[in-house]
Amino acid sequence: MKQLQLHKLFLLLVTIAAGFCAKGQTDIDAILMEKNAFCIGPGYSYSSWKNYWEGTKKRDNLNLGTVSAQTFAVMGNYGITNKLNALFNIPYVVTKASAGTLKGQQGMQDLSLMLKYRPINKKIGDARLAVFGLIGGSLPMTNYVADFLPLSIGNRSKTAMARLMVDYYYNSKWFATASASYVYRSNIELDRNSYYTDRQVLSNQVQMPNATSFNIRAGYRTQWLIAEAILNNWTTQGGFDITQNNMPFPSNRMNATSVGLNIKYVLKKIPQLSLTGGAGNVIAGRNVGQSFNANAAVFYVLDLSKKEKKVNTSNN
Template identity: 45%
Template sequence: MKFFIQNAYRYFVSLVALIALTQTVNAQTESDALMIPKNYVCIAGMYAHNNWDHYWEGTFNRNNLNLGTVSSNFYNLGVVYGLSNRINVSAFVPYVQTNVTAGTLRAQRGVQDIYLAFKWMAVREQLGTGLLSFHAIATGSIPLGNYQPDYLPLALGSRSRGVALRGLLNYQVGRFFVAGAGQYVRRDNISIDRDAYYTTEMHYTNQVAIPNATNFLVSAGFRSLQLNVEAIATKYTTLGGFDITRNNMPFPSNRMNATAVGGLAKYMFQSIPGLELTAGSNYVVAARNVGQNLQVFGGLDYIFAVKKEKTDK
C-alpha cells in the first residue's frame, strides 16, 4: 500500500504541462496505474523550477536579448482522496512566479487556477505473466487568480476554463512496467484587455479562441515498495492556432507543440510510513512556439487513513 501516493505527484506534473507551455512542457502525466486506496487521503506539496533562454518562433529556434533567460517557479498544494479502490478524486492549486533576466517586462506572481480530477480504474486483469489495467481520467480547471493571460511569456496561465479526458493503458510484469496514454483537452475562450488584435487576420473583439489540444505519452520503468524509477516521453499538440510572427511576442492562441523527454525517481521512507520523496527532470527536445525548457521538480507526499474499514469479528 505504501506506493499508492505516487498518483498525487504525477497528477500535479500533468497540470504544469497543460497550463504553462510558454515556460515548460512536462514529460509526466497521469500515466501511473496505481491508486489511492478507499478512505485514504494523500496530502501533496510540490515544487517545480523551469528556465529557458532559447525558444521556437514557429519552427525557428532562436534566443532573444530582450528576454534573456525566462524562468518560473511552481509551488503546488493538493489532495487526493480514495472514494473506492477503483475511484480517486483530486484537487490542486498552484502559486506561480515568473521572471526574465533582461528587458523591461515585469515579473509576475500569484495564485493560478484550481484543478480537479476524477480517476477510474475501469479494467484490471491478469494477462499472460503480467497485469493489464486501463484507467479513464477526467480533469477540469477553473481560473482563481486575477492574472492577465495576454502577457506571454510571463503570464501565470491562460485563464481558460478547460476539461480533459485521458485513457491510460498499463502493463506490469513483476517490478517492471510499460504504459501509454492519450488525452484530449478542450479549452474555453478567454477575454483580454484590448478590443482588437491580429493573428493571421484582424479580430475586432476582446474574445480569444484558445486551441484545443492532444497529449500523448509513453513511459517505462521499475516499481517496488520503496523505490520507483521511470523514463517518460510526451508529445503535446494544439489543434489549431498560428505561429509567433517574426520578432513579436507570443499570443494566447498561438500553436504550441512540444516533445519532451525526462525521468523521475520516488523513494518511500521506511522509518515514516506514508511519506514519499519525489524528484526528477525533463527537457523539451523539439517544439513550435514554445521555450526550449529545462525543468527540475521535487515534492513530498504523505498518505494516511481517514476512516478504518470494518472487519468481521
C-alpha cells in the same frame, strides 16, 4: 494535476510529472490510492528556457534572457474507492525574465480537479494489464493577466480533459504506461478589445485551440521505489505561429515534445511518507520555450476511514 498546466506550455512545460504519493497517484500514472486514503503534499517545480521556437525557427531573445517559472503547489489524491480516485492541484506561479525591462508575474494560477477510474485490471500470467479513464478540468483561481506572454503565469482558459491510459506491469517490477488525452480549452477574455492572430480580430474574446497529448513512461516500480523514463507530447489542434520578432499569444500553435526522468522513494521507517523528484527537457517544439524542468515534492498519506486506522501499503 501534476501533469499540471499542460496548456501553459510556453512558459511552464511542467509536462513531466511533478509529484507522486506514497501510493502513487498523479493523473498521468497508473497508480491508485486505496479507498479512504488521502495523499497530500507540497511540490515545487522550476522551469526555464533561453531558446524558443518562433514558429518553427529556433532563436533566443536578448530582451528576455532566460525566462523562468517557479511553481509552488499543493497536490492531493483521495481514494473514493479502490478503483476511483479524485485528484487536485493548487499552484502558485512566479515568473521572471533575466534580461529586459518586462516585469515578472506571480499569483495563484489554475485549480485543477481530476477523476481517475480503473474499469479493467487483469492478470495475464506474470503480468497485469490495467486500463484507466480520467476526466477533469481546470479553472483560473484569480484574475491574473493572460495576455502578457511569455511572462503570464497562465492563459486563463477553462479546460476539460479526457484521458485513456493503459498500464502493463510485469513481474511486479517492470512497467510501461501509455496514455492519450484530449483537452478542450474555453475561449478567454483579454483586457483589450482587438488583437491580431493571422488576421485582425475586433473582440476581447480569444478562441483557444484544443489540444491533444500523449505520454509514455516506463521503468521500475515497486511499493518502495519507482524510477521511470518519460516521453511526453503536447500538440495544439490549431492556432497560429508567432511572426518574426512578435510576442507569443495565448492562442498560438504551441507544440512540445519532452523527455524526462522521475524517481519516487518511500521511506521504509515511515511508509506514509514519500519523496519524489524529476527532471526533463523539451527536445522539439513550436512556439514554445525549449525549457528545462526540475521538480520535487513530499507526500504524506492519511487514512481517513472511520473504522480502522491502518495504512495499507500493499500495491494495488
